[in-house]
Amino acid sequence: MKGIKPCLALLLLCVLTVFSACNNYKNISYLKDIKDSVHNVPVASLPTYYSDPRIQPKDILQVTVQTLDPQTNTILAANNPSNVTPQNVMSSAGQATVTAPGYMVDKDGQLQLPLVGMIKVAGLTTAEARDLISSKAAKYYKDPVVNVRFANFTITVLGEVARPSTYVVPNEKVSILDALGMAGDLTIFGKRENVLLIREENGDKKFVRFNINSSEIFASPYFYLRQGDMVYVEPAKSKAASTDAVRTRNVTLIASGLTVLIVLLTRVNF
Numbered sequence: 132m133k134g135i136k137p138c139l140a141l142l143l144l145c146v147l148t149v150f151s152a153c154n155n156y157k158n159i160s161y162l163k164d165i166k167d168s169v170h171n172v173p174v175a176s177l178p179t180y181y182s183d184p185r186i187q188p189k190d191i192l193q194v195t196v197q198t199l200d201p202q203t204n205t206i207l208a209a210n211n212p213s214n215v216t217p218q219n220v221m222s223s224a225g226q227a228t229v230t231a232p233g234y235m236v237d238k239d240g241q242l243q244l245p246l247v248g249m250i251k252v253a254g255l256t257t258a259e260a261r262d263l264i265s266s267k268a269a270k271y272y273k274d275p276v277v278n279v280r281f282a283n284f285t286i287t288v289l290g291e292v293a294r295p296s297t298y299v300v301p302n303e304k305v306s307i308l309d310a311l312g313m314a315g316d317l318t319i320f321g322k323r324e325n326v327l328l329i330r331e332e333n334g335d336k337k338f339v340r341f342n343i344n345s346s347e348i349f350a351s352p353y354f355y356l357r358q359g360d361m362v363y364v365e366p367a368k369s370k371a372a373s374t375d376a377v378r379t380r381n382v383t384l385i386a387s388g389l390t391v392l393i394v395l396l397t398r399v400n401f
Contacts, residue, residue, distance in 0.1 A: 180354065185253075188240050191234065192279055247271070250267060286313070286361075305356050320367050321364045326362065
């Protein structure tokens with residue numbers, strides 16, 4: 132019987148470790164409810180809700196106008212400087228970058244362009260603003276080609292991600308998964324079933340929570356982000372436990388006590 136109890140103690144520790152590892156794995160995987168479509172029936176398509184973002188006061192727009200006349204294009208390019216002070220935004224590397232030059236929409240929702248003058252663009256999509264500016268520019272230029280895009284489409288990702296920062300998005304269609312990918316994905320301590328989206332609409336704050344362990348995230352009307360959105364990844368309890376000095380001390384003391392107990396048991400004759 133000598134040595135049986137120490138073996139049982141070690142076996143118990145191994146079993147607890149395995150179960151703990153399995154539990155952690157279940158908590159960190161994404162979209163767990165989607166089965167392997169090779170051996171099972173594919174999951175039915177989920178509806179996705181997307182609408183083009185609307186221009187708001189204080190947005191910065193990059194507007195370019197081109198014509199078939201090279202000389203006119205030269206004049207337009209010379210008269211298309213930035214109307215705003217460059218905006219500093221933190222890049223993924225944690226360094227300040229400057230957004231593309233553009234024109235700021237004033238508090239009344241209007242945009243002032245050279246020669247074309249004041250144009251009300253608030254509430255419009257960039258495509259609608261492009262068509263409006265094109266119709267105005269057609270009075271002064273022959274067959275103008277107008278392009279409009281956001282120069283300040285930024286998303287902020289905070290919390291338990293690899294690279295928390297504010298990111299300038301090069302296009303208007305970006306999902307919450309895209310934002311998390313830009314931030315280097317969640318850390319092992321990120322709470323995947325409780326990712327918080329903070330959005331400001333009409334002066335009010337909206338708070339929406341996502342569970343990225345579930346495929347239902349794709350059916351959320353908030354799946355696609357808007358300019359200025361903030362995403363916060365809450366730390367799991369394991370993060371607090373891992374940084375708790377008292378907990379670490381207690382674990383060390385327990386481990387030392389178990390070690391002494393095992394040594395004593397191996398020296399006892401039954």
